[in-house]
Amino acid sequence: MGDMSEGGTTKKFLYLNRKASYGTVYALESLEVVLIAAAFEQDVSLAFIDDGVYQIIKGQDTKGIGMKNFSPTFNALGDYDINKLYVEKESLDERGLTEDDLMPLVYEDEDDDWAEKPSIKIVNRAEMADLMQDQDVILSF
């Protein structure tokens, strides 16, 4: 699988995020690896399921816990051509959350006169399962 393109092979990478930020280091580690991988021009998707949906919730304020709030970094992903962020609806529902509770993450579409478009796509569990089937590499955090 994977397409040969100039300079190497492009594969479909899925970063699977299942944990909230700050309580464990998984969320931060995932974001760091995503940013590193962005330099290799792969076809990258991010999935947020279970408590992972809390990584991109609006209004995070970490002053009180003495940790760095890294959620603004998600805004930069669009500049690295990472604009496929899939959020599972069932995970939001279970947690009393809606799409409005998430950060309004966007990217500029170079194929559409740099129009600003949403990076977040809400999908149901079955669609998320299909997305997983469609990957070459799945990295779990």
Next chain:
Amino acid sequence: MSILHTVNKSAYERNALDSCLGHTKPGDSVLLIEDGVISARAGSVAGDKLAAALGETGVSIYALGADMAARGIPEDKLVDGVKVVDYAGFVDLAAENDAVEAWL
């Protein structure tokens, strides 16, 4: 004898909150910290369980405000009856109870 129970795991991740609530006595306090505060959001699966426990078990339930803020959970989105405390309030709870039991 009263116990302050601390729960630092999300109810969606581990069974710590369930097990804790099953081992409390009336007069005990449960303090949600770190990822534990995720369970206190109103209108959620875990929040509904917590609301039921508040009515049935005679325990007081608290959430640490700094951990709520870090996870984008505003006070007005908490389950009714869950009280917000700061770190000083955490210390007060520890001092008021006879023991602290951490549900890791």
